[in-house]
Amino acid sequence: MNNGMGRQRSHHQRQYSSSDNNSNSNGNGNEMFLENGRWLQSAGLQHLQNNNSSSSCIIPPLQDYNLYGGGGGGQALRMYGNAQSSFSRGNEFYSEPTTPPVSSRASSQRKNGEGSPNEFSPGLLDLHSFDTELLPELQVPGLYDGSSLFHPVRGRSFDDSYPYISNNKQTGRAPGLPDNNLLKSFVADKEKTSSVAKIKVVVRKRPLNKKELAKNEEDIIDTHSNSLTVHETKLKVDLTEYIEKHEFVFDAVLNEEVSNDEVYHETVEPIVPIIFQRTKATCFAYGQTGSGKTYTMKPLPLKASRDILRLMHHTYRNQGFQLFVSFFEIYGGKLYDLLSDRKKLCMREDGKQQVCIVGLQEYKVSDVEIIKDLIEKGSATRSTGTTGANEESSRSHAILQLAIKRSVDGNESKPPRPVGKLSFIDLAGSERGADTTDNDKQTRMEGAEINKSLLALKECIRALDNDKSHIPFRGSKLTEVLRDSFVGNSRTVMISCISPSSGSCEHTLNTLRYADRYMKMISVAKCLSYDLICCESFILNLLSFHSRVKSLSKGNASKKDVLTSTLNLKESTTVPLSSVLPVASTFEDDANDAWPEQDERDDFDASEEDSYEQEKPIWKENGKLEPYNLSISEDKIQKPNAQTKWRDMPKSNLKNSHSDNDLNVLLQEEEDLVNAHRKQVEETMNIVREEMNLLVEADQPGNQLDGYVARLNAILSQKAAGILLLQNRLAHFQKHLKEHNVLVTSSGN
Numbered sequence: 099m100n101n102g103m104g105r106q107r108s109h110h111q112r113q114y115s116s117s118d119n120n121s122n123s124n125g126n127g128n129e130m131f132l133e134n135g136r137w138l139q140s141a142g143l144q145h146l147q148n149n150n151s152s153s154s155c156i157i158p159p160l161q162d163y164n165l166y167g168g169g170g171g172g173q174a175l176r177m178y179g180n181a182q183s184s185f186s187r188g189n190e191f192y193s194e195p196t197t198p199p200v201s202s203r204a205s206s207q208r209k210n211g212e213g214s215p216n217e218f219s220p221g222l223l224d225l226h227s228f229d230t231e232l233l234p235e236l237q238v239p240g241l242y243d244g245s246s247l248f249h250p251v252r253g254r255s256f257d258d259s260y261p262y263i264s265n266n267k268q269t270g271r272a273p274g275l276p277d278n279n280l281l282k283s284f285v286a287d288k289e290k291t292s293s294v295a296k297i298k299v300v301v302r303k304r305p306l307n308k309k310e311l312a313k314n315e316e317d318i319i320d321t322h323s324n325s326l327t328v329h330e331t332k333l334k335v336d337l338t339e340y341i342e343k344h345e346f347v348f349d350a351v352l353n354e355e356v357s358n359d360e361v362y363h364e365t366v367e368p369i370v371p372i373i374f375q376r377t378k379a380t381c382f383a384y385g386q387t388g389s390g391k392t393y394t395m396k397p398l399p400l401k402a403s404r405d406i407l408r409l410m411h412h413t414y415r416n417q418g419f420q421l422f423v424s425f426f427e428i429y430g431g432k433l434y435d436l437l438s439d440r441k442k443l444c445m446r447e448d449g450k451q452q453v454c455i456v457g458l459q460e461y462k463v464s465d466v467e468i469i470k471d472l473i474e475k476g477s478a479t480r481s482t483g484t485t486g487a488n489e490e491s492s493r494s495h496a497i498l499q500l501a502i503k504r505s506v507d508g509n510e511s512k513p514p515r516p517v518g519k520l521s522f523i524d525l526a527g528s529e530r531g532a533d534t535t536d537n538d539k540q541t542r543m544e545g546a547e548i549n550k551s552l553l554a555l556k557e558c559i560r561a562l563d564n565d566k567s568h569i570p571f572r573g574s575k576l577t578e579v580l581r582d583s584f585v586g587n588s589r590t591v592m593i594s595c596i597s598p599s600s601g602s603c604e605h606t607l608n609t610l611r612y613a614d615r616y617m618k619m620i621s622v623a624k625c626l627s628y629d630l631i632c633c634e635s636f637i638l639n640l641l642s643f644h645s646r647v648k649s650l651s652k653g654n655a656s657k658k659d660v661l662t663s664t665l666n667l668k669e670s671t672t673v674p675l676s677s678v679l680p681v682a683s684t685f686e687d688d689a690n691d692a693w694p695e696q697d698e699r700d701d702f703d704a705s706e707e708d709s710y711e712q713e714k715p716i717w718k719e720n721g722k723l724e725p726y727n728l729s730i731s732e733d734k735i736q737k738p739n740a741q742t743k744w745r746d747m748p749k750s751n752l753k754n755s756h757s758d759n760d761l762n763v764l765l766q767e768e769e770d771l772v773n774a775h776r777k778q779v780e781e782t783m784n785i786v787r788e789e790m791n792l793l794v795e796a797d798q799p800g801n802q803l804d805g806y807v808a809r810l811n812a813i814l815s816q817k818a819a820g821i822l823l824l825q826n827r828l829a830h831f832q833k834h835l836k837e838h839n840v841l842v843t844s845s846g847n
């Protein structure tokens with residue numbers, strides 16, 4: 099709690115009650131994550147556990163586990179997407195604003211005057227003017243390995259790259275580092291930059307402004323390292339005041355003392371290098387009018403351009419990279435070029451479903467001063483007006499794009515092809531439609547349009563989860579433009595801006611809940627990724643076990659090989675496995691493929707498998723999920739059917755090459771590992787279920803989270819089935835070995 103707030107609070111006699119809608123910072127959440135950390139350690143996955151004491155940091159970013167990149171990105175975003183169901187519904191009242199106002203005019207002073215939507219001349223329809231398809235291959239010798247983005251380094255997190263300093267400044271910059279260490283650390287940090295979080299949610303609290311101070315409004319927000327508490331004043335029925343506390347945890351919380359430089363360092367700086375790696379990155383600000391979105395967003399593009407140019411002139415010198423700047427706004431559902439006299443623009447999709455903004459002026463730049471001028475020019479041209487909360491309020495969504503392009507095969511005569519793109523989106527204030535202080539019709543229509551587009555954004559992300567084949571990107575111009583942020587190899591940083599004042603409490607809570615839903619979804623996805631890791635480890639153990647016994651059976655493995663193999667296996671539980679193994683959705687099939695060749699299994703009794711029927715996860719009637727326990731099935735597995743017939747293995751070879759004791763040790767280790775992994779998978783699945791229950795509890799009517807939860811449940815069931823199948827086979831395999839006197843003693847499991 100800051101001092102000012104402490105003083106002001108002392109005038110009131112308030113009772114504190116804890117909030118019912120807090121995020122995963124609550125007791126359960128903490129315990130859950132601590133528990134999570136414990137089993138990570140026990141599983142040899144402690145490298146995945148962040149040293150940060152904050153509970154939310156125990157779980158590293160999603161991209162570490164291939165939920166991102168390649169085909170995984172969609173999955174994570176779908177999870178992330180449904181988090182937004184708390185987002186306020188759009189205003190029913192909507193009619194399209196007739197005109198974009200000119201810059202810096204109060205809404206009451208605006209005049210009509212823009213043309214109709216059909217006024218584009220065919221000459222503008224140049225689909226190649228903004229080719230958003232990225233260059234298919236980009237190899238920069240001696241620098242990034244292009245593949246690293248698609249096989250991100252695991253166990254490295256965003257936070258690893260920049261040690262987080264949990265103090266009042268909350269800068270995240272290690273002491274002694276130069277202000278811009280980008281270049282110095284560039285090559286050394288290439289692995290780190292490739293592990294930049296796919297989605298990062300940062301909250302920025304602004305200081306109380308003069309108006310709020312004049313009204314004696316209190317600062318009701320306490321910030322901690324990556325969490326914050328909102329103290330909401332409420333009245334009891336007997337009209338006595340009490341405070342309800344709402345706690346939230348995010349990737350980072352930046353308080354009122356944090357400078358714009360530090361905001362840049364925390365949000366955009368880490369993603370700058372990766373746009374040279376065929377990545378489309380987006381940073382957007384969200385929050386109520388007057389909360390500081392423009393203040394936060396405005397300096398970021400210039401700082402980013404500076405770093406991009408440094409990289410181009412040094413690290414990527416003579417590589418043919420070029421930087422292009424464009425700046426446009428979406429106002430009243432229409433696009434206007436802010437660098438070309440507010441020329442109306444038109445959006446088209448090309449044959450490859452790439453969104454092209456026809457006629458958008460892009461400036462090739464290589465000088466920071468020119469970029470600065472362009473940004474200032476565009477900002478001055480942006481539609482602004484006056485709202486109850488902000489005299490100089492942005493009435494549009496402004497999008498500034500920094501595109502990196504490169505000549506194909508060094509051929510300067512051909513137009514350069516895009517390599518990566520960094521978009522900065524300053525969204526219009528989130529509560530406009532509901533702002534009753536704005537009584538003029540124009541302002542209300544703007545508000546309705548803004549709400550409509552923000553609602554479309556929510557719908558779009560939700561659809562990513564529910565309907566793979568159709569995402570309503572076309573619901574608004576905003577979502578069409580943001581499409582790049584949702585698909586393919588992308589990075590997104592969401593900065594939620596909040597006002598600290600008691601008068602803005604409701605809006606602030608809305609903004610934080612919106613951001614919090616993102617965080618919860620990310621957290622669910624992270625748990626699932628652990629589940630995936632554990633399953634992978636489990637399968638790898640079995641495969642390795644099988645191949646070693648098989649090689650023993652052929653008599654072509656020395657004792658040394660076997661022991662080395664065991665060592666490797668143990669190590670393999672602490673390193674990424676997805677490069678070797680299938681992803682969750684297919685692992686079962688692949689595991690089947692990897693089992694002994696068919697001839698070894700020809701005589702396998704199918705009825706045996708039936709007896710190990712999968713336990714179905716239990717859905718309670720109230721929609722909650724019960725913890726899932728594999729132990730019943732495990733009992734069955736321990737009693738293999740005596741009827742089982744296996745084709746004989748050449749036991750003579752085994753006996754000749756190795757002592758029974760060696761094999762016993764080996765197999766015992768195998769079983770221990772397998773059992774440890776099974777337990778982890780069980781625990782992880784329970785954690786995921788707990789998370790899902792939290793989500794369901796926090797859900798509001800009509801948000802259709804049920805579908806999402808059911809889908810998660812299906813994934814878990816599939817995993818559970820796969821695990822049982824593998825255990826089943828392990829049991830058969832052990833029995834087979836016993837029958838052939840390979841395994842002398844039982845593990846007792």
Ligand SMILES: Nc1ncnc2c1ncn2[C@@H]1O[C@H](COP(=O)(O)OP(=O)(O)OP(=O)(O)O)[C@@H](O)[C@H]1O
Pocket residue numbers: 303304305307354385386387388389390391392393394485488490491492493525526527528595
């Ligand atoms: N962190 C901050 N430190 C100091 N002043 C700030 C900060 N954030 C915002 N302000 C000031 O608060 C006022 C409103 O900020 P800003 O215009 O960025 O809000 P906004 O969220 O973009 O509003 P709108 O949605 O209406 O455009 C401005 O005068 C700005 O200078």
